[in-house]
Amino acid sequence: MRITNNIIHSRLIKNIQDSTERLAKSQERMSTNKNISKPSDDPMGVSQIIYYQRDLHKLRQAIRNAENANAVLSHTDTIIQQVVDLLTYVRTNATVMATDTVDENVRSDMANEVDMIIKQLIQKANTNFGNRYIFSGYRILTEPYQEIEGQIKYQGDHGEIQQRIGNDELMTVNIPGSYIFGSSNNGLFKILQDLQQALKTNNRNGIQDFLSLADIEMNNITKALGEVGALMKRIDFNLNEMNELEILLSQQLSKVQDIDVSKESIEYITSQKTYQAILEVTSRKLQLPSLIDYLS
Amino acid sequence: MSIIKGLDIGKRALMAQTESMRITGQNISNVNAPGNSRQRLELKNTLYSGANSIQIHTARRIRDGFIDQRIRSENQSLGNWKMQAFLYGNIEEVFLEPSENNLSNIMSEFWGNWEDLANNPENKSSRVAVIHSGKALATTLKQINSKLRDIRSMTDDYIKDRVSQINNIASKVADINSRIVAIEASGEEASEIRDNRDILIDQISKMIDLNVIENENGQKTLLIGGRAIVDGKRLMPLEIQQSPDDKMLVSNVIWSNDKTNVRITNGEIVGLVTIRDEVIPNILVDLDQLASTIIKEVNSIHKTGFGFDGSTGLSFFTGTDSYNIGVNNEIVSDINKIATSQSSEAGDNRIALAIAKLANRNVAPGDTDMGTFYSNIINNLGNKSRSANIMHDNSSMFVKYMEEQRESISGVSLDEEMANLIESQRAYESAAKYISIVDKLIGILIDIV
Numbered sequence: 001m002r003i004t005n006n007i008i009h010s011r012l013i014k015n016i017q018d019s020t021e022r023l024a025k026s027q028e029r030m031s032t033n034k035n036i037s038k039p040s041d042d043p044m045g046v047s048q049i050i051y052y053q054r055d056l057h058k059l060r061q062a063i064r065n066a067e068n069a070n071a072v073l074s075h076t077d078t079i080i081q082q083v084v085d086l087l088t089y090v091r092t093n094a095t096v097m098a099t100d101t102v103d104e105n106v107r108s109d110m111a112n113e114v115d116m117i118i119k120q121l122i123q124k125a126n127t128n129f130g131n132r133y134i135f136s137g138y139r140i141l142t143e144p145y146q147e148i149e150g151q152i153k154y155q156g157d158h159g160e161i162q163q164r165i166g167n168d169e170l171m172t173v174n175i176p177g178s179y180i181f182g183s184s185n186n187g188l189f190k191i192l193q194d195l196q197q198a199l200k201t202n203n204r205n206g207i208q209d210f211l212s213l214a215d216i217e218m219n220n221i222t223k224a225l226g227e228v229g230a231l232m233k234r235i236d237f238n239l240n241e242m243n244e245l246e247i248l249l250s251q252q253l254s255k256v257q258d259i260d261v262s263k264e265s266i267e268y269i270t271s272q273k274t275y276q277a278i279l280e281v282t283s284r285k286l287q288l289p290s291l292i293d294y295l296s
Numbered sequence: 297m298s299i300i301k302g303l304d305i306g307k308r309a310l311m312a313q314t315e316s317m318r319i320t321g322q323n324i325s326n327v328n329a330p331g332n333s334r335q336r337l338e339l340k341n342t343l344y345s346g347a348n349s350i351q352i353h354t355a356r357r358i359r360d361g362f363i364d365q366r367i368r369s370e371n372q373s374l375g376n377w378k379m380q381a382f383l384y385g386n387i388e389e390v391f392l393e394p395s396e397n398n399l400s401n402i403m404s405e406f407w408g409n410w411e412d413l414a415n416n417p418e419n420k421s422s423r424v425a426v427i428h429s430g431k432a433l434a435t436t437l438k439q440i441n442s443k444l445r446d447i448r449s450m451t452d453d454y455i456k457d458r459v460s461q462i463n464n465i466a467s468k469v470a471d472i473n474s475r476i477v478a479i480e481a482s483g484e485e486a487s488e489i490r491d492n493r494d495i496l497i498d499q500i501s502k503m504i505d506l507n508v509i510e511n512e513n514g515q516k517t518l519l520i521g522g523r524a525i526v527d528g529k530r531l532m533p534l535e536i537q538q539s540p541d542d543k544m545l546v547s548n549v550i551w552s553n554d555k556t557n558v559r560i561t562n563g564e565i566v567g568l569v570t571i572r573d574e575v576i577p578n579i580l581v582d583l584d585q586l587a588s589t590i591i592k593e594v595n596s597i598h599k600t601g602f603g604f605d606g607s608t609g610l611s612f613f614t615g616t617d618s619y620n621i622g623v624n625n626e627i628v629s630d631i632n633k634i635a636t637s638q639s640s641e642a643g644d645n646r647i648a649l650a651i652a653k654l655a656n657r658n659v660a661p662g663d664t665d666m667g668t669f670y671s672n673i674i675n676n677l678g679n680k681s682r683s684a685n686i687m688h689d690n691s692s693m694f695v696k697y698m699e700e701q702r703e704s705i706s707g708v709s710l711d712e713e714m715a716n717l718i719e720s721q722r723a724y725e726s727a728a729k730y731i732s733i734v735d736k737l738i739g740i741l742i743d744i745v
Contacts (some may be wrong), residue, residue: 004707005327007700013694038388039678040685046678049394052669057404058655061411069416131418140418140643159644163415168656170649191496257394293712295718 111199135177154183307728368501372562379567384681414648474529519557585617601635601647
């Protein structure tokens with residue numbers, strides 16, 4: 001092929017341009033730390049990145065949900081535990097009160113104590129955790145228990161509040177108060193009120209009745225406590241899994257979207273050296289003599 | 297042969313070599329001129345009283361018309377892909393992928409905020425967050441829509457500009473056509489103007505698919521879609537006709553004299569039209585579908601739910617597509633109207649949960665979820681853009697190769713010209729020597745008489 005000056009010139013220029021382009025691309029990757037700067041660089045890769053980003057978002061949200069649920073349940077657990085303690089205390093004393101080793105004055109004093117304990121329990125039932133009543137079911141802005149005409153009425157409902165704990169798993173994270181404390185004519189408050197009455201009126205039979213009723217309630221409450229405990233265990237288990245998965249996903253995301261530093265450094269140095277070599281060759285070629293130099 | 301004739305032969309030899317050196321000088325001075333075709337002295341032998349001698353010499357332009365044709369043909373594809381690759385690049389930039397600020401993450405954040413709200417519907421900051429991310433989602437969709445429309449408008453401007461350039465250049469070609477006739481009437485080849493004309497035709501060939509026909513009187517007729525835009529010295533220009541289309545005016549290319557459509561099948565204009573009328577509208581359709589799905593699905597759940605203040609039946613989003621999506625002002629001004637509850641009890645978070653769950657449900661067209669639908673848009677775009685770039689690179693390489701071929705045939709090599717110059721110089725010296733000898737002989741003759 002016949003070679004002209006222009007051909008030589010344009011080939012030299014093209015080589016320099018190609019080499020500069022390669023160098024510029026490498027520089028961009030080095031400085032942004034990103035392998036892919038636009039979808040056309042690697043359409044598959046971008047799809048993967050979007051996919052991982054989405055999964056990570058969802059996972060991190062689930063972790064937040066789980067930690068939130070854990071906090072509420074933990075508090076619930078504590079309260080119920082305290083209720084158990086109080087009930088145990090009352091029952092133990094009631095056993096004594098049922099015997100004839102005590103007289104009506106002692107019983108009368110006990111009645112006052114039971115009254116105070118009932119008030120304490122109402123307070124615990126009406127626990128407010130972060131702006132919500134945890135024992136009201138769905139009615140989180142309403143105090144679960146109010147004393148109305150001598151009865152301690154449950155004002156909440158039986159709503160079960162669910163949250164996404166885990167990838168697609170919904171879990172109930174509350175216990176309606178009535179499951180623990182009963183309402184109006186049933187449950188813990190009722191039997192305690194009855195006990196108080198029996199103590200005031202020195203009714204040994206009444207006190208006796210309380211003992212067996214208290215056992216039933218204790219069963220209920222411990223069962224509820226067990227459920228809460230089980231929920232918390234499941235949440236902890238999920239949290240562990242999710243935390244591990246988060247690390248894994250983050251790594252996978254990084255593999256696709258971030259540069260491999262050592263590989264990219266080598267590429268950078270290589271393209272620099274290539275560029276320098278081409279510049280050298282170009283300058284040599286441009287300085288080569290032509291026929292003109294040889295004609296006298 | 298009379299000796300006087302010998303002088304004539306010598307004289308013609310001198311003239312030939314002078315002309316040769318002139319041509320060499322011209323080639324050397326034009327070595328860098330773009331589109332320049334070198335010239336060679338063409339020596340034609342004629343019969344001269346039984347003896348051959350150098351009689352006619354003309355400068356001939358070294359040019360391969362076939363290669364020109366190939367280049368022009370490939371230029372059209374080059375122009376087409378170049379425009380598409382360039383505009384695809386612009387379109388990609390609109391989406392900011394891959395990054396953390398992409399639409400996908402903004403959507404994820406929106407669904408996530410609904411879950412936070414489900415966790416704590418009584419929490420004011422959770423409500424604020426939902427409004428905030430809802431607005432971000434709407435704004436981002438609108439921005440993408442608006443930027444795509446901007447690109448579409450810019451593409452149309454490019455089309456108008458190209459038509460104007462084509463007319464401009466075509467009129468210059470027509471002008472050259474008429475001048476060539478005048479110059480070549482005297483038998484000379486109008487080499488430089490022909491080169492100019494070829495450069496101009498090359499320029500047009502990038503922008504539109506052109507057919508070039510050369511006739512015997514040296515004129516070139518340029519045809520687009522079977523009709524002549526340049527015929528001899530006449531120009532039949534193109535024109536722009538605008539019509540409304542989807543919130544903007546689009547330009548249609550028509551023949552100025554009878555207002556019919558120009559049949560264009562390749563070149564930059566085709567690339568531009570493809571982007572303007574196919575690529576961008578398709579993306580806008582997808583974007584609108586995504587937006588309308590979000591609006592429809594969120595609203596249909598939200599309307600059945602109850603806000604903290606008991607209000608119900610409210611939409612969360614206003615609008616119908618990615619052009620006009622917004623967040624309901626009623627809710628923005630009173631965040632307690634955000635519906636989270638199914639039963640109107642404050643702690644009932646089932647509506648909030650249901651809205652959050654939309655992220656996983658296959659409510660988008662094609663029975664996919666919204667995130668996947670979006671990711672498909674990006675994937676599609678990336679693949680097409682990549683293809684356009686590859687096609688552009690390929691076309692580019694091919695044109696460069698053909699141009700190099702052309703340069704190899706028509707280009708000037710300084711070394712070669714120097715060698716020619718030496719050759720002409722020696723020939724001139726010899727011719728001069730010959731004349732002086734003949735002159736001496738004539739002198740002897742005259743002295744004898």
